[in-house]
Amino acid sequence: MEKRVAFNERWLPYLLVSPQILITLVFFFWPSGQAIWQSVLLEDAFGGNSRFVFLDNFTHLLSDKDYYASARLTLVFSALVASVGLGVSLLLAVMADRIIRGATAYKAFLVWPYAVAPAVAGVLWGFLFNPSVGIVAWSLAAIGIEFNYVINGNQALALVVIAAVWNQVSYNFLFFLAGLQAIPKSLIEAAAIDGAGPGRRFWDIVFPLLSPTGFFLLVVNIIYAFFGTFGVVDSLTKGGPAKATEILVFKVYNDGFRGQDLGGSAAQSVILMIVVIALTVVQFRFIERRVHY
Amino acid sequence: MVENRPWLTVLSHAVVLIGLVIIAFPVWMTFVASTHDQQTMLRSPIPLLPGPHMVDNYVQILTEGYGGRFGSSKHTLELGWGPAKISITMSTIAMTMINSMIMALGITIGKIAISIIAAFAIVYFRFPFRMWFFWAIFITLMLPVEVRIVPTYGVVASLGMLDSYSGLIIPLIASATATFLFRQFFMSVPDELTEAARVDGAGPMRFFWDILLPMSRTTIAALFVIQFIYGWNQYLWPLLITTKESFYTVVMAVSRQANVVDSVPSWNLLMTMAMLAMLPPVLVVVFMQRQFVRGLVETEK
Secondary structure, eight states, rough: OSSSSOOSSHHHHHHHHHHHHHHIIIIHHHHHHHHHHHTTEEEEETTTTTEETTTTTHHHHHTTTHHHHHHHHHHHHHHHHHHHHHHHHHHHHHHHHOOOOTTHHHHHHGGGGGGGGGGHHHHHHHHOOTTTOOOOHHHHHHTTTOOOOTOOOOHHHHHHHHHHHHHHHHHHHHHHHHHHSSSSSHHHHHHTTTTOOOHHHHHIIIHHHHHHHHHHHHHHHHHHIIIIHHHHHHTTTTSSSSTTTOOOOHHHHHIISSSHHHHHHHHHHHHHHHHHHHHHHHHHHHHHHHHHH | OOOOHHHHHHHHHHHHHHHHHHHHHHHHHHHHHHOOOHHHHHSOOOOOOOOSOOHHHIIIIIOOOOSGGTTTTTTEEEOOGGGGGEEEEEEEHHHHHHHHHHHHHHHHHHHHHHHHHHHHHHHHBBOHHHHHHHHHHHHHHHHHGGGGGGHHHHHHHTTTTTTSSHHHGGGGGOOOHHHHHHHHHHHHHHHHHHHHHHHHTTEEEEHHHIIHHTTTTTHHHHHHHHHHHHHOOHHHHHHOOOOGGOOOEEEEEHHHHHHHHHSOHHHHHHHHHHHHHHHHHHHHHHHHHHHHHHHHHHHTT
Protein backbone atom coordinates (compact mmCIF):
# COMPACT_ATOMS: atom_id res chain seq x y z
CA MET A 1 0.00 0.00 0.00
CA GLU A 2 1.36 3.40 -0.96
CA LYS A 3 0.19 6.94 -0.46
CA ARG A 4 -0.76 8.75 -3.65
CA VAL A 5 0.28 12.07 -2.24
CA ALA A 6 3.84 12.52 -1.12
CA PHE A 7 5.94 15.46 -0.11
CA ASN A 8 9.05 16.26 -2.08
CA GLU A 9 11.93 17.04 0.21
CA ARG A 10 15.50 16.00 -0.19
CA TRP A 11 16.90 15.85 3.33
CA LEU A 12 13.91 16.08 5.65
CA PRO A 13 12.87 12.39 5.48
CA TYR A 14 16.39 11.28 6.39
CA LEU A 15 16.39 13.67 9.30
CA LEU A 16 13.07 12.24 10.48
CA VAL A 17 14.10 8.59 10.38
CA SER A 18 17.60 9.22 11.71
CA PRO A 19 16.90 8.97 15.49
CA GLN A 20 15.16 5.62 15.12
CA ILE A 21 17.75 4.28 12.69
CA LEU A 22 20.68 5.52 14.75
CA ILE A 23 19.44 3.84 17.92
CA THR A 24 18.64 0.67 16.00
CA LEU A 25 22.13 0.55 14.52
CA VAL A 26 23.96 1.28 17.75
CA PHE A 27 21.90 -0.81 20.16
CA PHE A 28 20.53 -3.60 17.95
CA PHE A 29 22.73 -4.28 14.95
CA TRP A 30 26.09 -3.56 16.49
CA PRO A 31 25.57 -5.79 19.57
CA SER A 32 23.93 -8.54 17.53
CA GLY A 33 26.87 -8.50 15.16
CA GLN A 34 29.18 -8.65 18.14
CA ALA A 35 27.25 -11.58 19.58
CA ILE A 36 27.79 -13.47 16.34
CA TRP A 37 31.45 -12.42 16.25
CA GLN A 38 32.10 -13.29 19.91
CA SER A 39 30.43 -16.64 19.43
CA VAL A 40 33.31 -17.73 17.22
CA LEU A 41 36.02 -16.38 19.54
CA LEU A 42 37.59 -17.73 22.67
CA GLU A 43 38.17 -14.79 24.95
CA ASP A 44 39.65 -14.58 28.39
CA ALA A 45 37.57 -12.94 31.07
CA PHE A 46 39.39 -9.61 30.95
CA GLY A 47 38.97 -9.19 27.23
CA GLY A 48 42.71 -9.09 26.72
CA ASN A 49 43.34 -11.95 24.35
CA SER A 50 40.93 -13.59 22.07
CA ARG A 51 41.46 -16.02 19.27
CA PHE A 52 39.32 -17.31 16.49
CA VAL A 53 37.93 -20.75 17.26
CA PHE A 54 35.30 -21.00 14.53
CA LEU A 55 32.39 -23.18 15.72
CA ASP A 56 34.16 -24.56 18.81
CA ASN A 57 31.89 -22.61 21.15
CA PHE A 58 28.87 -24.18 19.49
CA THR A 59 30.19 -27.73 19.42
CA HIS A 60 31.28 -27.30 23.01
CA LEU A 61 27.81 -26.05 23.89
CA LEU A 62 26.02 -28.83 22.06
CA SER A 63 28.08 -31.46 23.81
CA ASP A 64 27.49 -29.84 27.21
CA LYS A 65 25.18 -31.85 29.47
CA ASP A 66 24.18 -28.71 31.40
CA TYR A 67 23.09 -26.98 28.22
CA TYR A 68 20.94 -29.91 27.19
CA ALA A 69 19.38 -30.03 30.63
CA SER A 70 18.63 -26.32 30.44
CA ALA A 71 17.18 -26.63 26.92
CA ARG A 72 14.96 -29.53 27.96
CA LEU A 73 13.86 -27.64 31.05
CA THR A 74 12.99 -24.61 28.90
CA LEU A 75 10.81 -26.77 26.66
CA VAL A 76 8.98 -28.30 29.62
CA PHE A 77 8.65 -24.90 31.24
CA SER A 78 7.24 -23.16 28.16
CA ALA A 79 4.88 -26.07 27.46
CA LEU A 80 3.56 -25.77 31.02
CA VAL A 81 3.28 -21.98 30.96
CA ALA A 82 1.52 -22.01 27.59
CA SER A 83 -0.88 -24.88 28.31
CA VAL A 84 -1.84 -23.87 31.85
CA GLY A 85 -2.01 -20.19 30.90
CA LEU A 86 -4.16 -20.75 27.83
CA GLY A 87 -6.39 -23.29 29.60
CA VAL A 88 -7.13 -21.08 32.58
CA SER A 89 -7.71 -17.93 30.54
CA LEU A 90 -9.91 -19.73 28.00
CA LEU A 91 -12.07 -21.06 30.82
CA LEU A 92 -12.33 -17.58 32.36
CA ALA A 93 -13.05 -15.94 29.01
CA VAL A 94 -15.78 -18.43 28.05
CA MET A 95 -17.46 -17.98 31.42
CA ALA A 96 -17.09 -14.19 31.38
CA ASP A 97 -18.51 -14.12 27.85
CA ARG A 98 -21.69 -15.79 29.11
CA ILE A 99 -22.18 -13.16 31.78
CA ILE A 100 -24.09 -10.18 30.55
CA ARG A 101 -24.61 -8.20 33.70
CA GLY A 102 -21.38 -7.15 35.37
CA ALA A 103 -19.13 -8.34 32.54
CA THR A 104 -17.23 -5.04 32.40
CA ALA A 105 -16.64 -5.10 36.15
CA TYR A 106 -15.20 -8.61 35.94
CA LYS A 107 -13.02 -7.56 33.04
CA ALA A 108 -11.73 -4.56 34.99
CA PHE A 109 -10.71 -6.85 37.87
CA LEU A 110 -9.02 -9.36 35.59
CA VAL A 111 -6.76 -7.10 33.53
CA TRP A 112 -4.45 -5.56 36.08
CA PRO A 113 -2.00 -8.46 36.81
CA TYR A 114 -0.50 -7.60 33.42
CA ALA A 115 0.72 -4.34 34.96
CA VAL A 116 2.76 -6.10 37.66
CA ALA A 117 6.45 -6.49 36.80
CA PRO A 118 7.51 -10.15 36.40
CA ALA A 119 10.22 -9.62 39.02
CA VAL A 120 7.63 -8.30 41.50
CA ALA A 121 5.26 -11.16 40.62
CA GLY A 122 8.08 -13.50 41.63
CA VAL A 123 8.42 -11.74 44.98
CA LEU A 124 4.65 -11.90 45.61
CA TRP A 125 4.39 -15.64 44.95
CA GLY A 126 7.59 -16.28 46.85
CA PHE A 127 5.95 -14.60 49.83
CA LEU A 128 2.79 -16.75 49.59
CA PHE A 129 4.82 -19.95 49.41
CA ASN A 130 7.64 -18.91 51.73
CA PRO A 131 8.52 -21.94 53.87
CA SER A 132 8.51 -19.96 57.14
CA VAL A 133 5.80 -17.28 56.76
CA GLY A 134 3.95 -18.10 53.53
CA ILE A 135 0.25 -18.51 54.11
CA VAL A 136 -0.20 -21.03 51.29
CA ALA A 137 2.80 -23.08 52.41
CA TRP A 138 1.36 -23.01 55.94
CA SER A 139 -2.07 -24.15 54.71
CA LEU A 140 -0.50 -26.95 52.68
CA ALA A 141 1.49 -28.06 55.73
CA ALA A 142 -1.75 -28.06 57.74
CA ILE A 143 -3.21 -30.64 55.36
CA GLY A 144 -0.01 -32.66 55.35
CA ILE A 145 1.75 -31.45 52.19
CA GLU A 146 5.25 -30.24 52.73
CA PHE A 147 6.00 -27.43 50.30
CA ASN A 148 9.47 -25.96 50.26
CA TYR A 149 10.47 -24.47 46.93
CA VAL A 150 13.85 -23.45 48.32
CA ILE A 151 15.07 -27.06 48.46
CA ASN A 152 12.66 -29.01 46.23
CA GLY A 153 13.39 -28.57 42.51
CA ASN A 154 10.01 -29.71 41.17
CA GLN A 155 8.15 -27.48 43.57
CA ALA A 156 10.39 -24.56 42.59
CA LEU A 157 9.55 -25.17 38.93
CA ALA A 158 5.84 -25.40 39.74
CA LEU A 159 5.99 -22.10 41.60
CA VAL A 160 7.83 -20.34 38.76
CA VAL A 161 5.17 -21.65 36.35
CA ILE A 162 2.36 -20.40 38.61
CA ALA A 163 3.89 -16.92 38.94
CA ALA A 164 4.59 -16.71 35.19
CA VAL A 165 1.04 -17.81 34.30
CA TRP A 166 -0.48 -15.37 36.80
CA ASN A 167 1.43 -12.54 35.16
CA GLN A 168 0.24 -13.48 31.66
CA VAL A 169 -3.36 -14.53 32.34
CA SER A 170 -4.93 -11.12 31.78
CA TYR A 171 -3.29 -10.80 28.38
CA ASN A 172 -4.59 -14.18 27.21
CA PHE A 173 -7.99 -13.47 28.73
CA LEU A 174 -8.42 -10.20 26.83
CA PHE A 175 -7.56 -11.80 23.50
CA PHE A 176 -9.80 -14.80 24.07
CA LEU A 177 -12.67 -12.57 25.14
CA ALA A 178 -12.26 -10.41 22.03
CA GLY A 179 -12.17 -13.57 19.91
CA LEU A 180 -15.34 -14.90 21.54
CA GLN A 181 -17.17 -11.64 21.06
CA ALA A 182 -16.27 -11.64 17.38
CA ILE A 183 -18.10 -14.94 16.77
CA PRO A 184 -21.44 -14.17 15.09
CA LYS A 185 -24.34 -14.82 17.46
CA SER A 186 -26.42 -16.13 14.56
CA LEU A 187 -24.20 -19.23 14.32
CA ILE A 188 -24.73 -20.02 17.99
CA GLU A 189 -28.46 -19.40 17.71
CA ALA A 190 -28.78 -21.61 14.63
CA ALA A 191 -27.04 -24.44 16.48
CA ALA A 192 -29.27 -23.92 19.50
CA ILE A 193 -32.38 -24.14 17.33
CA ASP A 194 -31.04 -27.38 15.88
CA GLY A 195 -30.92 -28.67 19.44
CA ALA A 196 -27.20 -28.42 20.27
CA GLY A 197 -26.53 -27.89 23.98
CA PRO A 198 -23.95 -25.49 25.38
CA GLY A 199 -21.17 -28.10 25.49
CA ARG A 200 -21.80 -29.23 21.93
CA ARG A 201 -21.95 -25.63 20.72
CA PHE A 202 -18.64 -24.87 22.38
CA TRP A 203 -16.74 -27.80 20.87
CA ASP A 204 -18.32 -27.72 17.41
CA ILE A 205 -18.60 -23.99 16.79
CA VAL A 206 -16.85 -21.77 19.29
CA PHE A 207 -13.66 -23.78 19.68
CA PRO A 208 -12.84 -24.10 15.94
CA LEU A 209 -13.65 -20.43 15.32
CA LEU A 210 -11.44 -19.47 18.25
CA SER A 211 -8.47 -21.53 17.05
CA PRO A 212 -6.77 -18.65 15.16
CA THR A 213 -6.75 -16.62 18.39
CA GLY A 214 -5.59 -19.68 20.29
CA PHE A 215 -2.73 -20.33 17.90
CA PHE A 216 -1.64 -16.71 17.99
CA LEU A 217 -1.67 -16.77 21.80
CA LEU A 218 0.25 -20.05 21.81
CA VAL A 219 3.15 -18.43 19.94
CA VAL A 220 3.01 -15.30 22.10
CA ASN A 221 3.03 -17.41 25.26
CA ILE A 222 5.96 -19.52 24.11
CA ILE A 223 7.95 -16.36 23.34
CA TYR A 224 6.92 -15.01 26.75
CA ALA A 225 7.96 -18.21 28.53
CA PHE A 226 11.31 -18.22 26.72
CA PHE A 227 12.26 -14.58 27.24
CA GLY A 228 9.77 -12.68 29.33
CA THR A 229 10.10 -14.76 32.47
CA PHE A 230 13.66 -13.80 33.37
CA GLY A 231 12.43 -11.50 36.16
CA VAL A 232 10.23 -14.20 37.69
CA VAL A 233 13.09 -16.70 37.80
CA ASP A 234 15.67 -14.21 39.03
CA SER A 235 13.62 -12.95 41.94
CA LEU A 236 12.11 -16.32 42.93
CA THR A 237 14.77 -18.98 42.56
CA LYS A 238 17.87 -17.61 40.79
CA GLY A 239 17.76 -20.74 38.65
CA GLY A 240 17.98 -23.06 41.65
CA PRO A 241 17.77 -25.25 43.56
CA ALA A 242 20.51 -27.22 41.78
CA LYS A 243 19.61 -25.62 38.40
CA ALA A 244 16.05 -26.96 38.59
CA THR A 245 14.71 -23.68 37.20
CA GLU A 246 17.66 -22.55 35.09
CA ILE A 247 15.92 -21.81 31.80
CA LEU A 248 17.98 -20.82 28.76
CA VAL A 249 17.60 -17.06 29.05
CA PHE A 250 18.71 -17.22 32.68
CA LYS A 251 21.68 -19.38 31.70
CA VAL A 252 22.82 -16.81 29.12
CA TYR A 253 22.84 -14.17 31.84
CA ASN A 254 24.43 -16.43 34.42
CA ASP A 255 27.22 -17.71 32.16
CA GLY A 256 27.92 -14.30 30.65
CA PHE A 257 27.84 -12.12 33.74
CA ARG A 258 28.51 -14.36 36.68
CA GLY A 259 30.59 -17.05 34.96
CA GLN A 260 32.39 -14.62 32.62
CA ASP A 261 32.23 -17.17 29.80
CA LEU A 262 31.76 -14.63 27.02
CA GLY A 263 32.18 -16.91 24.03
CA GLY A 264 29.85 -19.54 25.46
CA SER A 265 27.29 -16.94 26.42
CA ALA A 266 27.49 -15.36 22.96
CA ALA A 267 27.00 -18.75 21.31
CA GLN A 268 23.91 -19.23 23.50
CA SER A 269 22.71 -15.77 22.48
CA VAL A 270 23.05 -16.66 18.82
CA ILE A 271 21.04 -19.87 19.32
CA LEU A 272 18.34 -17.92 21.17
CA MET A 273 18.25 -15.33 18.38
CA ILE A 274 17.59 -18.12 15.89
CA VAL A 275 14.76 -19.38 18.11
CA VAL A 276 13.17 -15.92 18.35
CA ILE A 277 13.49 -15.31 14.64
CA ALA A 278 11.88 -18.68 13.88
CA LEU A 279 9.03 -18.00 16.30
CA THR A 280 8.50 -14.48 14.96
CA VAL A 281 8.40 -15.75 11.37
CA VAL A 282 5.80 -18.35 12.36
CA GLN A 283 3.78 -15.64 14.09
CA PHE A 284 3.89 -13.26 11.13
CA ARG A 285 3.15 -15.83 8.47
CA PHE A 286 0.22 -16.91 10.51
CA ILE A 287 -1.08 -13.37 11.04
CA GLU A 288 -0.78 -12.68 7.35
CA ARG A 289 -2.93 -15.70 6.64
CA ARG A 290 -5.47 -14.60 9.18
CA VAL A 291 -5.82 -11.24 7.41
CA HIS A 292 -6.91 -13.01 4.20
CA TYR A 293 -9.08 -15.40 6.16
CA MET B 1 -28.08 -15.00 25.46
CA VAL B 2 -29.31 -17.83 23.30
CA GLU B 3 -31.40 -19.58 25.90
CA ASN B 4 -32.08 -19.36 29.56
CA ARG B 5 -30.12 -21.83 31.61
CA PRO B 6 -29.99 -20.52 35.16
CA TRP B 7 -27.62 -23.14 36.50
CA LEU B 8 -25.10 -22.34 33.76
CA THR B 9 -25.28 -18.63 34.56
CA VAL B 10 -24.66 -19.39 38.21
CA LEU B 11 -21.75 -21.61 37.23
CA SER B 12 -20.27 -18.85 35.04
CA HIS B 13 -20.42 -16.34 37.86
CA ALA B 14 -18.93 -18.86 40.27
CA VAL B 15 -16.00 -19.75 37.99
CA VAL B 16 -15.18 -16.12 37.21
CA LEU B 17 -15.45 -15.15 40.88
CA ILE B 18 -13.17 -17.98 42.00
CA GLY B 19 -10.73 -16.96 39.26
CA LEU B 20 -10.86 -13.37 40.48
CA VAL B 21 -10.21 -14.36 44.08
CA ILE B 22 -7.22 -16.51 43.14
CA ILE B 23 -5.82 -13.81 40.88
CA ALA B 24 -6.27 -11.08 43.48
CA PHE B 25 -5.01 -13.17 46.41
CA PRO B 26 -1.24 -12.52 46.08
CA VAL B 27 -1.81 -8.77 45.89
CA TRP B 28 -4.27 -8.88 48.79
CA MET B 29 -1.73 -10.70 50.98
CA THR B 30 0.95 -8.19 49.95
CA PHE B 31 -1.33 -5.35 50.96
CA VAL B 32 -2.19 -7.05 54.26
CA ALA B 33 1.50 -7.62 55.02
CA SER B 34 2.19 -3.94 54.40
CA THR B 35 -0.27 -2.95 57.16
CA HIS B 36 1.19 -4.97 60.07
CA ASP B 37 4.27 -4.56 62.21
CA GLN B 38 7.30 -6.79 62.04
CA GLN B 39 6.39 -9.01 65.01
CA THR B 40 2.92 -9.82 63.68
CA MET B 41 4.39 -10.90 60.37
CA LEU B 42 6.70 -13.37 62.09
CA ARG B 43 3.86 -15.17 63.84
CA SER B 44 2.46 -18.23 62.16
CA PRO B 45 -0.01 -18.17 60.53
CA ILE B 46 0.21 -14.59 59.34
CA PRO B 47 -3.02 -12.57 59.46
CA LEU B 48 -5.41 -12.50 56.49
CA LEU B 49 -6.87 -9.09 57.29
CA PRO B 50 -5.23 -5.64 57.33
CA GLY B 51 -3.74 -4.28 60.53
CA PRO B 52 -3.18 -0.79 61.97
CA HIS B 53 0.39 -0.09 60.86
CA MET B 54 -0.10 0.86 57.24
CA VAL B 55 0.83 4.53 57.57
CA ASP B 56 3.89 3.73 59.71
CA ASN B 57 5.25 1.26 57.16
CA TYR B 58 4.80 3.51 54.15
CA VAL B 59 6.24 6.55 55.93
CA GLN B 60 9.21 4.52 57.10
CA ILE B 61 9.92 3.11 53.63
CA LEU B 62 9.70 6.50 51.95
CA THR B 63 11.67 8.52 54.50
CA GLU B 64 13.97 6.11 56.37
CA GLY B 65 14.21 3.10 54.08
CA TYR B 66 14.26 -0.62 54.73
CA GLY B 67 17.21 -0.62 57.08
CA GLY B 68 20.37 -2.49 56.16
CA ARG B 69 21.04 -2.32 52.46
CA PHE B 70 18.33 0.15 51.54
CA GLY B 71 18.42 2.21 54.70
CA SER B 72 21.99 3.41 54.91
CA SER B 73 21.89 6.48 52.74
CA LYS B 74 19.54 9.38 52.21
CA HIS B 75 18.95 11.40 49.11
CA THR B 76 18.16 15.04 48.88
CA LEU B 77 16.19 16.38 46.01
CA GLU B 78 16.26 20.13 45.38
CA LEU B 79 13.42 21.68 43.49
CA GLY B 80 13.08 25.23 42.21
CA TRP B 81 15.71 27.90 42.58
CA GLY B 82 16.39 31.14 44.41
CA PRO B 83 14.06 31.84 47.31
CA ALA B 84 11.54 29.28 46.05
CA LYS B 85 14.02 26.45 46.46
CA ILE B 86 12.89 23.53 48.56
CA SER B 87 14.82 20.42 49.37
CA ILE B 88 13.26 17.07 50.15
CA THR B 89 15.14 14.36 51.98
CA MET B 90 14.11 10.82 51.26
CA SER B 91 15.16 7.21 51.46
CA THR B 92 16.99 5.25 48.77
CA ILE B 93 13.71 3.48 48.04
CA ALA B 94 11.88 6.74 47.37
CA MET B 95 14.80 7.60 45.09
CA THR B 96 14.36 4.30 43.21
CA MET B 97 10.69 5.21 42.66
CA ILE B 98 11.76 8.50 41.12
CA ASN B 99 14.30 6.64 38.96
CA SER B 100 11.60 4.23 37.78
CA MET B 101 9.34 7.15 36.95
CA ILE B 102 12.09 8.92 34.99
CA MET B 103 12.95 5.71 33.16
CA ALA B 104 9.32 4.81 32.36
CA LEU B 105 8.41 8.29 31.16
CA GLY B 106 11.69 8.66 29.25
CA ILE B 107 11.15 5.37 27.42
CA THR B 108 7.48 6.12 26.74
CA ILE B 109 7.95 9.63 25.43
CA GLY B 110 11.14 8.75 23.58
CA LYS B 111 9.57 5.77 21.84
CA ILE B 112 6.48 7.66 20.79
CA ALA B 113 8.49 10.66 19.56
CA ILE B 114 11.04 8.83 17.44
CA SER B 115 8.48 6.34 16.11
CA ILE B 116 5.94 8.91 15.01
CA ILE B 117 8.47 10.91 13.00
CA ALA B 118 10.00 7.78 11.48
CA ALA B 119 6.55 6.56 10.43
CA PHE B 120 5.76 10.03 9.05
CA ALA B 121 8.91 9.92 6.90
CA ILE B 122 8.21 6.41 5.64
CA VAL B 123 4.57 7.05 4.74
CA TYR B 124 4.64 10.63 3.42
CA PHE B 125 7.94 10.85 1.54
CA ARG B 126 9.57 9.05 -1.35
CA PHE B 127 13.29 8.75 -0.91
CA PRO B 128 16.07 6.32 -1.74
CA PHE B 129 16.50 3.50 0.82
CA ARG B 130 13.02 4.10 2.19
CA MET B 131 12.14 0.41 2.26
CA TRP B 132 15.61 -0.43 3.48
CA PHE B 133 14.98 1.73 6.55
CA PHE B 134 11.61 0.13 7.00
CA TRP B 135 13.09 -3.37 7.14
CA ALA B 136 15.94 -2.26 9.39
CA ILE B 137 13.34 -1.12 11.92
CA PHE B 138 11.22 -4.23 11.37
CA ILE B 139 14.01 -6.65 12.16
CA THR B 140 14.50 -5.21 15.66
CA LEU B 141 11.25 -6.95 16.58
CA MET B 142 13.21 -10.16 16.43
CA LEU B 143 15.94 -9.19 18.85
CA PRO B 144 14.72 -8.68 22.41
CA VAL B 145 17.30 -7.46 24.94
CA GLU B 146 17.31 -10.86 26.60
CA VAL B 147 19.02 -12.60 23.70
CA ARG B 148 21.88 -10.15 23.28
CA ILE B 149 22.58 -9.29 26.89
CA VAL B 150 26.35 -9.39 27.01
CA PRO B 151 27.20 -7.54 23.77
CA THR B 152 24.60 -4.81 24.38
CA TYR B 153 26.08 -4.30 27.80
CA GLY B 154 29.48 -4.01 26.13
CA VAL B 155 28.26 -1.35 23.71
CA VAL B 156 26.63 0.69 26.47
CA ALA B 157 29.75 0.39 28.63
CA SER B 158 32.02 1.54 25.83
CA LEU B 159 29.79 4.57 25.29
CA GLY B 160 30.19 5.45 28.98
CA MET B 161 26.48 5.13 29.65
CA LEU B 162 26.57 2.81 32.66
CA ASP B 163 24.94 4.26 35.79
CA SER B 164 23.12 7.02 33.96
CA TYR B 165 19.56 7.85 32.98
CA SER B 166 20.54 7.97 29.32
CA GLY B 167 21.85 4.43 29.63
CA LEU B 168 18.60 3.29 31.23
CA ILE B 169 16.45 4.96 28.60
CA ILE B 170 18.04 5.37 25.17
CA PRO B 171 18.88 1.73 24.31
CA LEU B 172 15.24 0.79 24.93
CA ILE B 173 13.48 3.49 22.92
CA ALA B 174 13.83 2.04 19.42
CA SER B 175 10.48 0.46 18.69
CA ALA B 176 9.27 -1.43 15.68
CA THR B 177 5.77 -1.91 17.09
CA ALA B 178 5.17 1.80 17.68
CA THR B 179 6.50 2.67 14.23
CA PHE B 180 4.17 0.10 12.65
CA LEU B 181 1.20 1.29 14.59
CA PHE B 182 1.72 4.88 13.46
CA ARG B 183 2.38 3.74 9.91
CA GLN B 184 -0.86 1.79 9.90
CA PHE B 185 -2.75 4.80 11.21
CA PHE B 186 -1.18 7.24 8.74
CA MET B 187 -2.12 4.93 5.85
CA SER B 188 -5.75 5.28 6.90
CA VAL B 189 -5.64 9.09 6.90
CA PRO B 190 -7.42 10.30 3.71
CA ASP B 191 -5.14 11.72 1.03
CA GLU B 192 -7.57 14.62 0.55
CA LEU B 193 -6.31 16.11 3.82
CA THR B 194 -2.74 16.13 2.56
CA GLU B 195 -3.83 17.62 -0.74
CA ALA B 196 -5.87 20.32 0.95
CA ALA B 197 -2.94 21.20 3.19
CA ARG B 198 -0.66 21.43 0.18
CA VAL B 199 -3.09 23.61 -1.75
CA ASP B 200 -3.19 25.91 1.25
CA GLY B 201 0.57 26.13 1.11
CA ALA B 202 1.43 24.08 4.19
CA GLY B 203 4.84 22.40 4.18
CA PRO B 204 5.33 18.85 5.46
CA MET B 205 6.18 19.83 9.03
CA ARG B 206 3.24 22.21 9.24
CA PHE B 207 0.99 19.38 8.03
CA PHE B 208 2.52 17.07 10.64
CA TRP B 209 2.03 19.46 13.59
CA ASP B 210 -1.35 20.90 12.71
CA ILE B 211 -3.14 17.92 11.18
CA LEU B 212 -1.43 14.57 11.65
CA LEU B 213 -0.36 14.91 15.29
CA PRO B 214 -3.76 16.01 16.62
CA MET B 215 -5.39 13.18 14.65
CA SER B 216 -3.06 10.62 16.24
CA ARG B 217 -4.23 11.37 19.78
CA THR B 218 -5.96 8.04 20.44
CA THR B 219 -3.07 6.01 19.01
CA ILE B 220 -0.64 7.98 21.17
CA ALA B 221 -2.77 7.42 24.28
CA ALA B 222 -2.95 3.67 23.66
CA LEU B 223 0.80 3.47 23.12
CA PHE B 224 1.46 5.59 26.17
CA VAL B 225 -0.23 3.10 28.49
CA ILE B 226 1.50 0.04 27.03
CA GLN B 227 4.93 1.64 26.91
CA PHE B 228 4.68 3.10 30.39
CA ILE B 229 4.05 -0.38 31.79
CA TYR B 230 6.86 -1.76 29.65
CA GLY B 231 9.26 0.92 30.88
CA TRP B 232 8.32 0.75 34.55
CA ASN B 233 8.57 -3.05 34.63
CA GLN B 234 12.01 -3.31 33.01
CA TYR B 235 14.18 -5.53 35.13
CA LEU B 236 17.07 -7.17 33.31
CA TRP B 237 18.33 -3.99 31.67
CA PRO B 238 18.64 -1.84 34.81
CA LEU B 239 20.06 -4.87 36.60
CA LEU B 240 22.89 -5.00 34.07
CA ILE B 241 23.84 -1.40 33.72
CA THR B 242 23.43 0.04 37.21
CA THR B 243 25.87 -0.50 40.03
CA LYS B 244 25.10 2.57 42.13
CA GLU B 245 22.03 2.39 44.35
CA SER B 246 21.11 5.93 43.36
CA PHE B 247 20.31 4.60 39.85
CA TYR B 248 18.42 1.46 40.87
CA THR B 249 14.80 1.13 39.85
CA VAL B 250 12.15 0.19 42.39
CA VAL B 251 11.43 -3.19 40.75
CA MET B 252 15.11 -4.03 41.10
CA ALA B 253 15.19 -2.83 44.69
CA VAL B 254 12.27 -5.10 45.62
CA SER B 255 13.80 -8.15 43.97
CA ARG B 256 17.20 -7.51 45.55
CA GLN B 257 15.78 -6.98 49.00
CA ALA B 258 13.67 -10.16 48.69
CA ASN B 259 16.83 -12.17 48.09
CA VAL B 260 18.74 -10.81 51.06
CA VAL B 261 18.71 -13.15 54.04
CA ASP B 262 18.11 -11.00 57.12
CA SER B 263 18.53 -12.39 60.61
CA VAL B 264 15.05 -11.05 61.37
CA PRO B 265 13.23 -10.43 58.08
CA SER B 266 10.98 -7.37 57.87
CA TRP B 267 8.24 -8.83 55.70
CA ASN B 268 6.01 -5.86 56.42
CA LEU B 269 8.55 -3.45 54.92
CA LEU B 270 9.46 -5.67 51.98
CA MET B 271 5.79 -5.99 51.05
CA THR B 272 5.35 -2.23 51.45
CA MET B 273 8.11 -1.84 48.88
CA ALA B 274 6.37 -4.36 46.60
CA MET B 275 3.11 -2.40 46.89
CA LEU B 276 4.91 0.80 45.90
CA ALA B 277 6.54 -0.96 42.94
CA MET B 278 3.15 -2.17 41.68
CA LEU B 279 1.10 0.92 42.31
CA PRO B 280 1.95 3.27 39.39
CA PRO B 281 1.51 0.78 36.50
CA VAL B 282 -1.59 -0.77 38.07
CA LEU B 283 -3.15 2.68 38.52
CA VAL B 284 -2.38 3.49 34.90
CA VAL B 285 -4.11 0.30 33.75
CA VAL B 286 -7.11 0.79 36.01
CA PHE B 287 -7.70 4.42 35.09
CA MET B 288 -6.82 4.17 31.42
CA GLN B 289 -8.40 0.80 30.82
CA ARG B 290 -9.89 1.56 27.42
CA GLN B 291 -6.58 2.84 26.08
CA PHE B 292 -4.81 -0.12 27.66
CA VAL B 293 -6.98 -2.73 25.96
CA ARG B 294 -6.74 -0.86 22.67
CA GLY B 295 -2.97 -0.58 22.94
CA LEU B 296 -2.57 -4.23 23.84
CA VAL B 297 -4.68 -5.47 20.95
CA GLU B 298 -3.25 -3.07 18.38
CA THR B 299 0.44 -3.44 19.18
CA GLU B 300 0.12 -7.16 18.51
CA LYS B 301 -1.27 -6.76 15.03
